[in-house]
Amino acid sequence: MVSLEAKSAYMAPLLESPMPHFFVGILYDQPDLQPPRLQLADSNSLACNVLHFVRHAEAVPCRELYQQLQGRKPNKESEWIYNDYLVFSLVCAVKKFALPSEWVRQLLSLRASHDEERQKLNATLRNILAGNLNNREDYHQVSLVYQVLTGEQVPDETRLNKMFKFLWRQPFPFFTSPFLNLISLKALELAFNSKGMLNPEQFFAAEQFTERFLLRTRRIAAFVVTVPVLALVVSLGVATVRYPENGWVKLALLLTSAFGVDVLGAFSGLRDKLRGIATGALRRALGYSPPSTGASRVEE
Structure with a gap:
């Protein structure tokens, strides 16, 4: 069952389309959650299915899907490469199942942007691919949630505290990106739980x-x-x-x-x-x- 904070007034504006709804279900371990029918032309459908494979450790179908995707030759005008949910799910899959990473690295290089949030997110995802989960300039909430989804849970206390203090002092929504806001809410819950503090609903x-x-x-x-x-x-x-x-x-x-x-x-x-x-x-x-x-x- 999705936790109460996912249904709060703070979460509601972020859940106006199916992709964020499914992402929240994955983050909060909603039972019997099934991805939509796989459609290779739909980036949200791809993201949902890859996230489902990662969450449930389904290596074979994930590897087969990834091999199909590797045949694509994207460029900077390819809209699907700017789907943060999809790129994050692919990074998780590559690390979880030890898939070839060069194609995903190419996607990240094509996602060049003048937007500071996007730049920092891209840098964070590149560092995750490199196995660097505690870079000082990254969005640590992204690497923290990555660790939870892939089972690679080795949170760094210093980075956890820094992320918590930053988000605590920010008005909500923390970012313009719904993806980063959902990630941040989950990361806050993880920080609260690790410290025996208030849960996010009590926090708000x-x-x-x-x-x-x-x-x-x-x-x-x-x-x-x-x-x-x-x-x-x-x-x-x-x-x-x-x-x-x-x-x-x-x-x-x-x-x-x-x-x-x-x-x-x-x-x-x-x-x-x-x-x-x-x-x-x-x-x-x-x-x-x-x-x-x-x-x-x-x-x-």
Whole structure:
């Protein structure tokens, strides 16, 4: 059964087509999951079938399919080589079943792109083919999920921590690529499990709580700062009606009339400063410690 996080609001926008649905089923070990009918002209069909072969260690049909694919002579205009699910599945198959890797390396070289995400993904896949699973500049979540799918589970604690810290501080979705987002969600789950931490669904619930907490403390602080000022204004109004001849009341009215615009402008700036101070004090009083790096998801 696909885990609950796969059905959450965070996952839902990524599952609008069959390929991501099947990929999630593979990642979360959905029982009785069957790939669509194999169609060599359909890159998603190819990806699903190769992933299924890898997940269930079906070496013979995977090798036969790979031999058929090796007959293709792609170029930079071949659309199917830009299917991240397919290329990732082929990398997994090559490593899992010790297939010839030169053809897949050619695909990766043809996938040259100015897009930073695609460049980094290509570099990660090349390093996986080379057996380098812990390159410092790679998307470690990709190599981590590769290890899970192929059974080559040798996660590096340092790289795992670095990946976790990076994703923890990023707003969701982490990337523009749905493939990388799905990979990252699974990698987060693996990191949580390895550390005995919250599962991803609890993680996102905590993130939502943090956003609400920051927003509400800011509003409370604004209320605390604004109420005394409003009370002062109301008091001045009441005093004007009840004690129109009082010298102090006349002086206050005179100053307000003469410098009203400047006073309001100065008050606005002072109010913002006081609100910031009050917000920080309230959060500290409630035990909130802001991250040492990275921006909050709620505007401070």
